[in-house]
Amino acid sequence: MAVSELLNRIQQEISGYNGLSAEEVDDEIHITGKLDIGLGEEDKFDVLIVLGSGYPKTIPRTYETGGRVPREMDRHYYTGDGASCCLCMPHLLRQRFPEGAPISVYIDRLVVPYFQNQVHYEITGKYVSEYSHGLLGIYEYYTELFGVKDLETIVRLVQAVVSHGLGGARPCPCGGLKKQRKCHLNAMKELRRTALPNFEPQLKIDVENFKDVLSKGQRVESATPDNKQILA
Amino acid sequence: MSMHDSLQTFLTDKIEPNFQRAHTKKAHRHIRDLVGEKLGDKLVTDFVMGSYRRHTLTRRLKPTSKYDVDVLFVLHEDQELEELLDTMEGVAKEIVEEVEDIEEYRRQKVSIGLRYKDNFSIDLVPGVAADDGNYTLYDSSELKPVSTNPLRHHEFIKTVNIARNSQLKPLIKLVKRWAQEVALEADHGVFKSFHLEMMAAQLFEDQEFSDYLDGLNQFFAEAYRITKASEKVLDPVGGGDISSYLDKPDNPRRQEAIDALKKAKEAVADAVRHEADGDARLARRAMGRIYDHFNTESSTAATISSTLVTSNAPKPWSE
Numbered sequence: 001m002a003v004s005e006l007l008n009r010i011q012q013e014i015s016g017y018n019g020l021s022a023e024e025v026d027d028e029i030h031i032t033g034k035l036d037i038g039l040g041e042e043d044k045f046d047v048l049i050v051l052g053s054g055y056p057k058t059i060p061r062t063y064e065t066g067g068r069v070p071r072e073m074d075r076h077y078y079t080g081d082g083a084s085c086c087l088c089m090p091h092l093l094r095q096r097f098p099e100g101a102p103i104s105v106y107i108d109r110l111v112v113p114y115f116q117n118q119v120h121y122e123i124t125g126k127y128v129s130e131y132s133h134g135l136l137g138i139y140e141y142y143t144e145l146f147g148v149k150d151l152e153t154i155v156r157l158v159q160a161v162v163s164h165g166l167g168g169a170r171p172c173p174c175g176g177l178k179k180q181r182k183c184h185l186n187a188m189k190e191l192r193r194t195a196l197p198n199f200e201p202q203l204k205i206d207v208e209n210f211k212d213v214l215s216k217g218q219r220v221e222s223a224t225p226d227n228k229q230i231l232a
Numbered sequence: 233m234s235m236h237d238s239l240q241t242f243l244t245d246k247i248e249p250n251f252q253r254a255h256t257k258k259a260h261r262h263i264r265d266l267v268g269e270k271l272g273d274k275l276v277t278d279f280v281m282g283s284y285r286r287h288t289l290t291r292r293l294k295p296t297s298k299y300d301v302d303v304l305f306v307l308h309e310d311q312e313l314e315e316l317l318d319t320m321e322g323v324a325k326e327i328v329e330e331v332e333d334i335e336e337y338r339r340q341k342v343s344i345g346l347r348y349k350d351n352f353s354i355d356l357v358p359g360v361a362a363d364d365g366n367y368t369l370y371d372s373s374e375l376k377p378v379s380t381n382p383l384r385h386h387e388f389i390k391t392v393n394i395a396r397n398s399q400l401k402p403l404i405k406l407v408k409r410w411a412q413e414v415a416l417e418a419d420h421g422v423f424k425s426f427h428l429e430m431m432a433a434q435l436f437e438d439q440e441f442s443d444y445l446d447g448l449n450q451f452f453a454e455a456y457r458i459t460k461a462s463e464k465v466l467d468p469v470g471g472g473d474i475s476s477y478l479d480k481p482d483n484p485r486r487q488e489a490i491d492a493l494k495k496a497k498e499a500v501a502d503a504v505r506h507e508a509d510g511d512a513r514l515a516r517r518a519m520g521r522i523y524d525h526f527n528t529e530s531s532t533a534a535t536i537s538s539t540l541v542t543s544n545a546p547k548p549w550s551e
Contacts (some may be wrong), residue, residue: 028365039459039532039536063350067509070501070502070505073550074536074550076548076549076550084547086549086550087548088546088547088548088549089546089547089548089549090549092546096546109545109546113543113545113546114542114546114548116539116540116545117536117540117545119532119533119536119546120533120536120540121308122502122517122518122521123395123517123520123521123529123530123532124520124521124525124530124533125495125498125521127547127548128536128537128540128541128545129540129547130547130548130549130550131548131549132546132550132551133550134550137549137550147449178486207255224244
């Protein structure tokens with residue numbers, strides 16, 4: 001799709017947001033303005049949402065341009081890309097914002113809750129809920145997804161997704177005696193559907209990191225794996 | 233109104249103790265006379281000490297709590313703690329019979345508390361004179377003898393307070409108020425007041441602060457750093473490490489202290505940043521994270537929390 005055509009579409013999709021406007025910048029589309037997050041005039045945030053040249057295949061990046069929140073990891077900013085907002089676990093981005101969905105879905109499901117949570121932090125010093133830093137946060141995500149805490153089991157389940165080993169009649173990789181369809185098939189399909197198309201390399205890194213932790217006999221809470229790269 | 237002025241109002245309206253100092257002064261003088269008569273030659277000297285003496289006492293958060301006025305009674309005998317307390321308890325029993333204003337006495341870990349019907353209590357703290365001009369007192373958390381000198385603590389705080397344009401003592405009260413709120417939230421005490429007071433005095437002995445907000449900002453940053461690094465906080469007159477209670481094996485509190493200091497450090501740093509940006513509303517909001525007095529938006533926070541939970545909003549990820 002030509003950039004001008006995409007720009008027209010984006011302008012229509014954001015027409016419901018009074019403070020936002022979109023323009024073409026080089027081969028990207030930039031949405032800028034004051035975002036109303038439903039908490040009154042004083043709690044609007046200055047934002048820049050960048051739709052890169054690969055959009056809609058790639059996921060937009062969001063920046064808070066007013067300087068209201070300190071650019072720190074603890075305050076949910078990435079440190080390596082000009083401090084874009086860390087809206088949620090990368091594995092979950094596509095679940096919240098499926099490819100092809102209007103940009104308003106991205107704004108409503110990811111950006112608005114993110115800034116509401118920043119206001120909650122400003123008032124209380126705490127986020128409503130958050131995943132931990134680094135590998136532990138990823139582990140927490142998998143424990144929620146699969147409903148298991150054992151790291152070896154998590155590794156086998158993620159590995160099955162990465163190696164395309166899903167099949168209802170196959171034995172479940174969790175090690176139980178049930179077939180996948182009566183065990184973890186739905187959770188693995190969920191991971192495949194949402195994370196795999198964009199984050200297959202990330203899942204492979206997760207598996208390697210977890211294996212590293214296991215081979216060193218570490219606890220995931222205090223682990224410092226050699227292969228600790230995390231894609232964002 | 234600047235944050236400094238808001239903190240000044242907070243101090244005046246909510247933190248300064250609400251008791252009649254003249255009344256407590258009369259009471260402790262009377263008690264000291266009575267104890268002196270009863271102990272006779274056993275008593276070397278006595279004096280008021282603690283935060284009452286240092287003028288760093290703060291208002292109690294619970295209306296039923298009483299203000300402590302600590303009086304040290306230095307005895308000739310080189311006795312163990314229990315024997316010293318036995319001696320003071322014997323005296324306290326008689327005093328309760330004689331002084332109508334006292335409702336009861338309590339034997340505490342290292343002192344005998346005379347509880348007045350009014351909102352204060354006079355603690356009779358026994359001690360022994362040491363050879364080096366210090367006094368041997370007992371540490372209330374570890375019950376170990378400590379050689380120290382409360383009079384020199386008073387002098388130290390007074391000297392630093394003068395050097396800092398009389399702003400150190402109010403700043404200490406602000407810090408102590410924060411610690412009271414931390415204790416209330418945790419449902420138990422996390423910090424000892426004396427530890428906080430000495431950290432503040434030692435930090436600002438050679439370092440200036442421009443106003444209360446700057447003082448809090450510097451204090452919490454430094455207190456967080458040294459607590460996280462487990463650096464010792466030495467009693468300036470030789471009593472050893474006054475932060476060692478944080479690592480007591482049966483009740484370690486260091487991590488809890490680090491978490492509370494981190495939260496305070498971040499809140500005050502945010503307030504400084506917002507004030508510099510001219511946004512008084514966000515500065516007050518940031519201070520509301522550590523002082524309930526400034527928190528006028530708890531219902532907004534509750535609404536956000538419930539909205540995010542019921543909509544199953546994504547959890548932010550700490551990278």
